[in-house]
Amino acid sequence: MNIKEKCVVSMHYKLTDETGQLIDASEDQPLLYIHGTNSLIPGLEKQLDGKVKGDQIIAKVAPEEGYGPVMPQLIQNLPLSTFQGVEKIEVGMEFEASNDNNEKMIVRVDAVDGEEITINGNHPLAGKTLNFDVNIVDVREASEEELSHGHVHGAGGHQH
Secondary structure, eight states, X not given: OOOOTTEEEEEEEEEEOTTXXXXXXXXXXXXXXXXXXXXXXXXXXXXXXXXXXXXXXXXXXXXXXXXXXXXGGGEXXXXXXXXXXXXXXXXXXXEEEEXXXXXXXXXXXXXXETTEEEEEOSOTTTTOOEXXXXXXXXXXXXXXXXXXXXXXXXXXXXXX
């Protein structure tokens, strides 16, 4: 069976950045997702279209089809006083914040310079070209229940 919309795909993957640094991998359990439900970044899903069980592909995904370009407006410098109640602010910490439209977003501390904190609302992989090494383990039709819930049921199926 070829990978197409409304199929459950089971795959092992290894994700590296443009320098070859390992970012993520499927480890022991394959990743399961429903094709065509925006569970994966568009550039990877597009390259998996039509593949079959046993296929192995190397997919190179540009930022525009991955996590998007870095948006400078999502990087801000804030005074330390903004973070009242937090004992010590460190690079890499994440906070939930609201934007001007009151939408919740996760921001990461990129720099701490005395009384000034640089936060970044961009996805950590924004602006990066991603390299996926994918091995298709299985392809099957999704059940009605899986389609109505929007995710795979069974072993390893609640991963997103």
